[in-house]
Amino acid sequence: MERTLVDALARDLAAADLTGGGVAALVGDAAQAALGRMMAAPARRAALRSPGPRSTLLRALVLGDRVPTAELADALPELGVDGAVALGLVAVEGGTARPLLAVRPTPFRDALGVGEWWIASDLDELSGVSRLRPDHVLGVGGAARTLAALLPPVRCGTALDLGTGCGVIALHLRRLADRVVATDVSERALHLTRLNAALNGVDGIETRLGSLYEPVEGERFDLVASNPPFVIAPRAEGVPAYEYRDGGRTGDALMAAVVQGLGAHLQPGGAARLLGNWEAVGGRDGLARVEEWADASLDVWAIERETLDPAQYAALWLRDGGTLPRDPDHDRLLGAWLDDFEHRGVDAVGMGWLALQSPPAGRCTARFERLPQPIALERAGAHLAEAFAAGEWLAGLDDAALAAEHLHVAPDVTEVRHQRPGASGPTVIELRQGGGLGRTVSVDTALAGLVGACDGELPVGTLVDAIAALLEVDAGILAADLLPRVRELVVTGFLRPVSD
Ligand SMILES: C[S@@+](CC[C@H](N)C(=O)[O-])C[C@H]1O[C@@H](n2cnc3c(N)ncnc32)[C@H](O)[C@@H]1O
Structure with missing residues (x-):
């Protein structure tokens, strides 16, 4: 070029x-x-x-x-x-x-703010192309924007974008890292990555051809990001395979390989953010599979945003490839997908986000959860990083030490009380988060009272004692009940240490 x-x-x-x-x-x-x-x-x-x-x-x-x-x-x-x-x-x-190519102005938002790039990619639905070529190089879509939003807002030395496509994630990583390696199995994708870097005057992105971690064998990075070709598709005659979404393996094996490889490629203290799909097989939860894949030496946080049954999943990706229910091929292809899922005992497919990191203090935390609610992505990357830091902080505190800490309620938290008409008190109390991951949690009177009193003035233990006196319950029993839930509220960003 x-x-x-x-x-x-x-x-x-x-x-x-x-x-x-x-x-x-x-x-x-x-x-x-x-x-x-x-x-x-x-x-x-x-x-x-x-x-x-x-x-x-x-x-x-x-x-x-x-x-x-x-x-x-x-x-x-x-x-x-x-x-x-x-x-x-x-x-x-x-x-x-x-x-032959699209070149589009592409506004972006990430941990460091907003900007705009020109991004070259293959012609697509917007250009009137309904059936994509097998080596189609994807433009910037919702998945890439989500992954960009999940990146931690921390500057670092080196970053890896595994499966770079048009290179948009590599461009985001370069805003955080001094040097970025962008890999792909597609030479066309790497060509477009180089074109996009040059077009936007961005240096420091090195492209390497090869599958998964082959091009970076023996290398470790401060930050790894990947929107890998995680789509599960049947390996059957006559079923088109698209390079941009399908890694050519059976089931979710490619996703497993991406997660399993992270331990050998993260620097101590390094972080990874991935998008992915995972199968629920034989009545077992898909998140349990993710837990098996993750290296035990890493912190792991899996967030399942959506769960689809086999027919929903197949229809989604058939539509993505331009095959609609009215098309003559639709039912044959859908049948191939359903056969594959049935043959391997797949009940459902989970779709979501994975955040992993090599724990700075060597203590590992793990969270596996479903969060189907709408999430404002603006602070998602910062929130994930803060949650890992909060988990690390809490892992170093036993309950007595936590009771001695001063906490305050995060400014985006509101309390909602639902009450039966004429009742003397609320039947449901909810805490809602405007930012973070947009969670709503039900709390009882004691926890609502504790959170309401967390203005940083008094230590948690003193507040628990006061609430126990008010409710006329044993302070030790109340502390044993409340402190684990306080830990959860700290990790999820409802409560913060005063030192923050
Ligand atoms: C879903 S696209 C992501 C592109 C871009 N990073 C984004 O977020 O828009 C997945 C990319 O992985 C590449 N890919 C497919 N198989 C791969 C493999 N075995 N190893 C590395 N990359 C692969 C595809 O060519 C494609 O560019």
Whole structure:
């Protein structure tokens, strides 16, 4: 890839203001929002009404529309049409340029704030491509945005993006790490990663070809991130395999390999954030499988966001590959998926997030939970890091030491009381978290009283004694009941040590 051509493309995109703001100004907010829902027509109509370089580049590079070669030449004065051909962006057919890649302005948000990149990827649904090629390189989707949001807001030396695709996670990692290694089994993906790094003026990302941890054998990283090809698909004749989502193994074996390999590739104190799918087999919980995969020397936190039965799971990924229920192939492919799940005794598939870390103080914590509620992602990465730190802190405190600590209620916590009409007191008391992972927990009067009194002034033990006196119960018995729940509220971010 020629750097001068990429620089020329960047200058042309900037001159045309092919940015999120520029697109909104050209097509309006509603048409721009429709792009986010993979609907091109409103933006196309608006762009055609306002000809000019931004309109041309929007139609060619964002929507994947053919445009007259002369029009593209006007829109790319520095790169030129020959340059666009040399970069693999378009093919020229007669007087028309046919897009081969998308290049889209992509706003982002991560632990360090907001920004925008141009991201090149393969043409997709927004560009009118319904059946994807097997070596399709994914653009930036919801999964990548979620993984970016889970990254810890901590600067570090080295980071690994395993299965980098178009390189968007590697770009996020580079904001945190001095040096990033981005791996993939797809040479096309690595080419696009290099293109995207150059297009956005980002250095320090090294691309390496190979499967799983092969390209980084013997190396350890401060931060590992992966949105791996975790999709479970039948290994059957006539079932298409897409490189971007399917690692070619049976069931969730690829996911297992990614998790199992982490121990050998994390620096002491290093962290990993993964997205993944795991199977519930033979009546056993899928999260129990994740527990088996995780290296016992690592802290592990598995969050199952959604659980699908085999038919729901198969339909989801058939739709993702462009096969809809009305398509002639749909039921045959669905049957192959159901056969595979049935053959291997799979009852359901869990989909979610994994956070692991090499514990700084050598004490391991483990959490396996289902959190189906909506979660605001803005502070998710910071929250996971804080929760691990809180777990570490608590692991070093016995109950007597915890009782001597001063805690305060996090500012995003509210209390909700539900009461039967005419009743003298509440039947249900809930604590709700506005941030963190958006949890709601039911508490009894004693715990509600304790949390309400946690303003940092008095130690936890003194508050427990006071509540025991008020409720006329034994203070020792109440402490034994409350302190484990206080620990949970500290890990989940409802309560914080005053020293924080
Ligand atoms: C779901 S995509 C993720 C792309 C990008 N990181 C993102 O989050 O949008 C998974 C990537 O893993 C790659 N991949 C597939 N099999 C792999 C393997 N065995 N080892 C490493 N990468 C693999 C695919 O080519 C694809 O680029």
